Amino acid sequence: MPSDEAAEWYTSVYDAVQQIPYGKCTSYGHIAILLGYPKRARQVGVCLKYLPSFDESQPNDHEYHSGNVPWQRVVNAKGGISPRGESGLGARRQADRLRAEGVEVDEGRGTEEAMVDLSRYGWFPDELPMDYMGG
Template sequence: MARSNEAEAFFYAVYSAVQEIPYGKVTSYGHIAKLVGFPERPRQVGVCLKHLPIDPQARHNNYNVPWQRVINSKGVVSPRSQPSGSQIQATALRAEGISVQTGALGELTVDLAEYGWFPRVLPSAVDEDDDMSEQ
């Protein structure tokens, strides 16, 4: 089924925003939603990442959008639809030097105080003289 223009624009905005997350950092679904102007849509950010094309010829794909850098707001790697999905994400994060710990209930966690990236606005939307840090 074809996406509406609005949905296509949202997917594009999410993928472009995720591409701005620095190597070795993570952010949350909710923060990406806020950065693209839809703070009420963190679950839809997850849907976008779930449907990220694996075709390397696609403009945004599994290789050029660092999907692994998006976790939940508690610092937990969200369970995936496939049983090993969270382990795959944890492995990709560890490859970037991000420490992923296993919690008491088996959940995979990242210390947001150390690895979190939460700018007020996307770097691409900031003039060089502006401060983009969270206040």
């Protein structure tokens, strides 16, 4: 049972992720910045990791779930989709969901991770330098 503060953090993250426009991506770090905690990129990842899957038989079981939180639109600062174990199955599902909404994903060649071109599909309102690439 998470503390109230932790629960608020989780819901804040899910709310922020829901603001990412269809067909766009942003980074864990950017979500953290939006919420006022620039150093908690990792915690953002934790929240998505524990985002419950949508269960049709129990639609009201969770307020936030994989059906109403576009978790696939969150990638790392380089635009990469980390394998996160399980032989990269999770990453592949993420890539598929992104392609389904028109986002091009470069399939990782060999051991490399799949990549999204954030200069084209990135969603970085307000600040954000876009420093990772020429822009």
